[in-house]
Amino acid sequence: MDPVLEVKDLKVGVDTGKSVQSVLDGVSLRLFPGKTLGVVGESGCGKSMTALATMGLLPDRFAVTGGSITLAGEDLLAAKPSRLRQLRGNAMSMIFQEPMTALNPVLTVERQITEVIELHQKKSSAEAREIALEMLRAVQIPGPEDRLAAYPHELSGGMRQRVMIAIALACRPKVIIADEPTTALDVTVQAQIFRLLRDLQMQTDTAIMLITHDLGAVAEMADDVAVLYAGKCVESGTVEAILGAPAHPYTRGLMSCTPRLRLGAAANDPQAEGLGEIPGMVPPLGRFPKACRFAPRCALADDRCHTDTPPTYETAPGHSALCWKPTAEKAVA
Amino acid sequence: MTDTTATLPQSGPEPIGPKPAHPVTEFMRAFARNQSAIIGLVLLAIMLGTTFIGPFLYPVDPYSMVDLPFAPPGGEYAPLGTDYLGRDMLAGIIEGGRATLAVGAAAAVISVVIGILVGSFAGFFGGAVDAVLMKVTEFFQILPTLLLAMVLVTIFGASLVTITFAIGAVSWPQVARLARAEFMRIRKLDYVAAARTSGARNAYLIFRVILPAALPPLIVAAGLAVGAAILFEAGLSFLGLGDPNTMSWGLIIGQNRNYLLDAWWTVTLPGVAIFITVLAISLVGDGINDALNPKLRRR
Amino acid sequence: MKHFRSSTLAAAVALTLGGLFAPAQAETLVVGTTQVPRHFNGAIQSGIATFMASSQIFASPLRYDGNWNPQPYLAKSWDVSDDGLSVTLHLVEGATFHDGEPITSEDVKFSIMTIKANHPFQTMLAPVVDVETPDPLTAVIKLEKPHPALLLAMSPALMPIIPEHIYGEGDIQQNPANLAPVGSGPFKFVEYKQGEYYKLAKNEDFFLDGLPKMDEVIVQIIGDSANLVLATERGDIDMVPFMSGIRDVQRLEKADNVEVSDAGYDAVGALNWIAFNTKKAPFDNPAVRQAIGYAINKDFILQRLLGGVAKDSTGPITGTSPLATDDVEKYAFDLEKATSLLDEAGLTPDGNGIRLSATIDYIPGSPEIGRNVVEYMRTQLKQVGIELEVRTAPDFPTWAQRIANYDFDMTQDSVYNWGDPVIGVDRTYISSNIRKGVIWSNTQQYSNARVDELLAAAAIETDQTKRAELYKEFQQIVVADAPILYINEVPFYTAYKKGLTHLPDTIWGAVSPWDQVEWSE
Amino acid sequence: MPPLVKKLASAIGLLLAVVVLNFLLIQLAPGDPVSVIVGEMGGASEDLIAQMRAEYGLDKPVWLQLLIYVGKICTGDFGFSYYFKQPVLNLILQRLPATILLVVSALVLAVVIGTLMGIFSAKKPKGILSHFVTIFSLVGYAAPVFWTGLMLLILFASIIPMFPVSGMMNVRGNDTWYGAVLDVLHHLVLPAVTLASIYIATYSRLSRASMLDVLGSDYIRTARAKGLNERRVVFGHALRNGLIPVVTMIGLQFGQLFAGAVLVETVFNWPGLGRLAFESILRRDYPTLLAILFFSAILVMVANILTDLAYGRIDPRIGGPRRKKAKPRAAGATQ
């Protein structure tokens, strides 16, 4: 099967006025129809930049400096701005983190949904309204007829995120990029949103790029995973491979840092008490180590890690890690 | 104690974290990048220099007649011409600048002090205090400022002091609103709560914690208030309510207003002086504002 | 700054716009003024603004020519009894008010009694005891003593004949007809747009045949004199009476299509002077007052400050009055004399060369004759060691309050003669008119028994020559005593569009009927 | 609508305060109207003065004068102008339309020009255009308004005589109603532009700041992610949000606009309330002055209420009719 979206060796830099700093350095991702790719990492690792670069919405001073992004065979980096506008909201759309601020406060729900339909599908406003209503039903908003005339502030956070999803799905895009779509929501609502996304994905065969810092969310949603660290994709593979047998020390560190809920009998298991730690923090832009970027925080790092760029090590077909010692797993955690 | 700390990673004076410049440095840089703000700063320096160093460089008595009335600029005795009494315009503008700037600065200080007091108490305490203070503010805002100032000056006499107080007394509501908004915003920040839990009294919270944080926009407002007060004074003088015994730019305009058609310089030149000064203040104010605006700074 | 019409664009735009807004040139007279009338009833209100309107709307028993000669108006003739105690007016026949009601002697009586009771010029009709009306066209004014000023007081500005049937009821001060007047003058009132203009229309039934010439008179009120000048230059305004701004006069003199004339206005007699508080040391010493008189260079004021436009004033009676004399002390500029007078008065300079510090006030509103003169004096008197502080009043009431309550050392002031000295001159000098709190009374608190005597005698002296003699002595005393230093006559000019003729150039200037004003071809 | 009722109640309270304050202020003033009238009459006797004082009620105690005044205002009687010899209400109603016309046209000019300038400079905050806009808009702000007026007057009424010098209408009259309208507009140009010139900077600065804010917001990113072009992003999504502070400012500034009108009306001889106010102050015509302050306060309040209504239309979060109950997030209860 061909990937619907392929990011190859993407490089993004930011012009700080004095020099161009690397933000993303050779990120490669493949997104398949009907599948979900989880992109994980701490803040500052370049997850959102990857998403924005794909959408062609990089902020001022940020620019793609290398690599390619192909959407259904079309080179997005070569596309004209007008073509990109045609694709945005149509073939690819995006869901943002903050449903509170991502909707225009002064426009009705109807307007915000129909706008994208009228723009890309050249429908009349009556038709667009029908589709909008359909979309609201699809995202399981109760009383969709009433909600059309509502303003965002009249909706709860979960409802707003549903509206965002309705907007994103309105033109049946091939790809949806969901940038931390549930971070701002309560856990019970997060569960609802994830379920909804999965259901809709099954119906539409849309590919989803789920950007998250939460390995739990990855486990819940993703088929494939890419782990980003300091602008590099340090590990990628299927969700089973990565969560089951993480190869990169960073991935393993993240796994150990995540507190697990222990229910039932496990609740009183004193063995599970400990919480792992990754010392230090993600290096800021422009201060990325030269060789392995994770080396300063890595307990396994030796001199080689600090001096030589690590190779891509394929632990299994489709599962690769950017590390000198991918097999030294489990030795430390 | 020591055994636990030993195992913790010690973050040294050179934290690994991002090392942004100090806000003040950052601010200076942003300001320096703003060309119009720099132009404003230069203009302001020129005007201040003219006013305060001018008398030493150009020691002509602004009150004495040096030439025939209405001698045009470029004349032998008065480079910028003379006014209706044959007094030197340049000396008048140098002399008038001091009063004008003094009125402007003093009135701005008055309005800013009242405004900050009212605004900070309203914003800090909220509730009934806020309601009462804001009613008072609203009350002052629905009265046309100039009219009110005219009444005040008429009642208490046209002297620089009363004019200054009148201007200050009618222009504080804007500052108060700004201060209130800032206080309301900042008092919700956790570090204010933290200071309270650290045992800070209200006065400490208001003046030592919140006020310094609210100050930057208020400083800009104060700067702009100086400009506004200068214009205000000019307006009063134009209407004949200026202090006749102290030369100010507004007074020069007001007194020569009737001769505008025949002696353009008598009105135009002090007008230009006001214009440049207020323009410079505004440009600098805008520059500070922009430099303080993180959204703009990042660009 | 001459008109800059060479710019084709500007000219084109001006033409287009001018075409759009072209005025209807039909016999309309647009008069510009800075004065805002409070209302139009000159029987109870003084001031140029009201007089100007009132003189057009109301007719009066007499009117004057340019040489102080009375002319018939509503009264086709009049007789003064030999004892001077009664004046009989014979009214023209068939004259009517604008509402068609005939004018009778009852209206004359009503008007005179109303004026006596309400007009601010209290001395004007004070000797009138009664008006008898033997028949509708005859009115006999009865006086308690001879009153030679009466004839001047019957001028259009001062004695409008107002219809009793309109103004007779209720409090005349609040009569609505004050703002919508009904008179019998050459023009009828049409409308008053507060603060903008008032419009008058030709009185078709005017009792003087063939008059007025104009179909319509619009008096446009432009508060700012610079604007008025601009508008006149542009030709928006046909006539500007009572122009006193020196620069304005000079500017309009240079304008292509405008003429400026100072004809008329003799009777108005507006004098500009510096008054002393003669009860306050050291100004209670005539020598000090005289010293200041000698220390001022009046020539500088007249030529430089007032641009040669204003005439010198040497005494209390306006120079053009038949009762005036120039045989008085002239106070020629003489600093030495000034200093020696000051020395004599015991005012010696201190360490800083200051002999005396005093305040000087001025009437707000007329900067050229007020503030400028005073500012000049401040600079000038420094030379003789007198330090003046100029006190500015924000508005007229503040100034009036100070002066009327004797809270001043010196003040600039301008006071009008209004024709006969009895009306406008006596009030300043008679000791019985020292009335605290009343402005334009004898606020100098000047008191001289001989002056009181002379003025009392002159008020009832019917022989013109003898009367002039009495006034001559009065003028000499007052000028020598110097409770007041006379600076200049306030210049009144009329600016008008070329082609306008028969302008009001009588002794009353523009506060007389404009019935003969017309456009020449 | 209870909020509106509340607003009105508060407005009435404020108006009452305005009346009381002004009355008390003016009591402090030196010189009463009788001394003015007497002065202008050329002097009068003590009897007449006393009589006039009684006539105008000036002999009563201050508090009684105030009570009488407040009572009369409640019945719509604003007293009798000592100076102009007519009911104050007449005077004001005659002048009010001119002022409203001037102030509203200036406001519209300032808001439209200022906002457009603000939007353009917000789009490219560091561009040449942005600097130009900043400086240009500040020209009007930094120059004293009367000075601007005088300069425009000389330029466009004398040197290039395109516009009339003063007044609101050609006194010679107009033949047709449209001629009259054009004539008024012709007279309006210079005063309105002058008055607007002060506020263009305010609005361009404000809309620039708010547009900068809005253009950086999440929902603008959403709009771009929808594939909208820049024009629709700016005018369809950003503008309405960016206008919210502008609308607030309109309400807040109305009082100052009115104050500016005092100067502009004086310069251009515009027959409005502002000039009347100036004349009344100089003439100590207290009833007129009080009524002007009162009416200007009403004007400002009406402007504020209109602003609030406009607010509700622009920003659905504030005011306006609600179909369904919103779920407001409680202050302090957020986490």
Add this chain to the structure above:
Amino acid sequence: MKPLLDVRDLKVHFPLASGQTVHAVDGVTFSVNEGDSFGIVGESGSGKSTTAQALMRLVDPVAGTMQLEKHDLSSLDGEPLRTIRHMMQMVFQDPYSSLNPRLRAGQAVREPLDLMGLGPVRGRENRVDEMFRQVGLHPDAKRLFPHQFSGGQRQRLCIARAMVTEPRLIVCDEPVSALDVAIQAQILNLLKRLQKDKRLTYVFISHDLAVVQHICTHVAVMYLGEFVEQAPTGQLFAAAKHPYTWSLMAAALSPDDRSRAGARFTVTGEPPSPINPPKACRFAGRCPFATDRCRTEKPALRDFGNGHRVACHYAGELTPPLPELAATA
């Protein structure tokens, strides 16, 4: 043993401009023993942060008592309140806004000592150094400004500031929810270590069950201003009895466990507004087990032994929809 903190029937209401009242905290009762850490878990709008603020007297309760040792926090005010503030300190959620940007790190930590006049003036600087070391910061960092620290380091500073007065009680309001997972682990471990070393007492607010389980000895589950269930940690996670607790547990995601994906127990809807909370069971509207009784009758907080209290009419009678709990039930 007398508890260190004893809260009874605490209520915090906020009036709105519209005249309505927000029932942010509506009668919560709990006590915390010295050395324990009491977790309050709930979704946004549940009132858990307001509870924390009320404990710190940053907001004023409308009813109830809060006894900290011998002091009744709810009745103190002004100066008396100020003088006991050193006994209780707070760590805030957002490390960026909880440090005054104008104070150097050292001043920030020292400020409580100066303001409350704690300890000898000369010893204060040493005390600050010691606090820096305890939270894992080098004392040389005292001269830096907050913006020169990372989020995790700032949170360490906040912890140092909270501990400098040697408080009896530290209220942690979501201290790690703004941090990345790796930093979160560092801070959690630090808090835990400090507690163990210094026998600190925490009230720990969080929306994350796993975090609460990790750090707390007792847990209360809060919903719409009320506690619906509270118990010692082990007991709660082994045998939760309230459907709402179950829904929170079910919604928690784990990287280890993909099995429940898709088959997860979820409740519908979102918490209703705290302005007019339902009169009866506040969770009834979203509860899949709700009956008419739940919608009309307010469930009492019933004790199931060992301090396990549940506010549900059917507590103990329902089968948990979570396999782990069902196994132990």
